[in-house]
Amino acid sequence: MSKIIWKGSALLAPVPPALVTCGTIENPNVFTVAWTGIVCTHPPMTYISIRPTRYSYEIIKKSKEFVINLPTSSMSKITDFCGMKSGAKINKIKHCNLEISSAGIVKAPVLVQCPVSLECQVIEIKHLGTHDMFLANILAVQVEEKYLNSKGKLNLQQAGLLAYAHGEYFALGRKCGDFGFSVKKKRR
Numbered sequence: 532m533s534k535i536i537w538k539g540s541a542l543l544a545p546v547p548p549a550l551v552t553c554g555t556i557e558n559p560n561v562f563t564v565a566w567t568g569i570v571c572t573h574p575p576m577t578y579i580s581i582r583p584t585r586y587s588y589e590i591i592k593k594s595k596e597f598v599i600n601l602p603t604s605s606m607s608k609i610t611d612f613c614g615m616k617s618g619a620k621i622n623k624i625k626h627c628n629l630e631i632s633s634a635g636i637v638k639a640p641v642l643v644q645c646p647v648s649l650e651c652q653v654i655e656i657k658h659l660g661t662h663d664m665f666l667a668n669i670l671a672v673q674v675e676e677k678y679l680n681s682k683g684k685l686n687l688q689q690a691g692l693l694a695y696a697h698g699e700y701f702a703l704g705r706k707c708g709d710f711g712f713s714v715k716k717k718r719r
Contacts, residue, residue, distance in 0.1 A: 548614070552597065562587045565614075566578075596652055599648065606693060650670045
């Protein structure tokens with residue numbers, strides 16, 4: 532197999548195209564972020580990277596809170612729209628018929644249509660280049676009950692979560708294994 536070498540670029544994929552909510556129930560905003568992920572297990576921490584020119588940047592910088600909502604593949608058009616339009620010019624929540632509810636801990640709202648929502652509190656803003664990284668503690672996670680099995684385990688393969696890879700959206704596919712399955716001893 533032969534590979535071609537390109538210069539360094541943002542080509543780690545797929546990533547979750549998260550619908551990030553900020554503001555308050557009374558004055559909410561939603562925007563799409565593809566630069567996000569988990570940075571630590573204990574304490575649970577995440578990040579989102581935002582261009583300082585974005586409308587939501589100042590809202591999150593001031594409130595120090597946001598919610599990462601994971602959309603389903605059926606929400607791909609909404610997810611794309613919320614990344615293309617500015618909350619300074621249009622109420623995207625109303626335009627996209629999104630339903631919001633109060634979060635358990637933070638003041639930023641949760642998107643009801645998304646099966647998983649992570650309530651986050653910013654602990655540091657790191658200036659990088661085109662984007663600033665908002666490093667945050669995950670204070671609470673809301674999950675849709677229908678994706679829990681009888682033992683309370685989260686079964687997200689049924690949710691049809693959306694993925695983003697190099698400018699394109701994809702529906703996540705079938706389950707291929709569980710964490711540790713490659714080294715698990717067989718029962719006798």
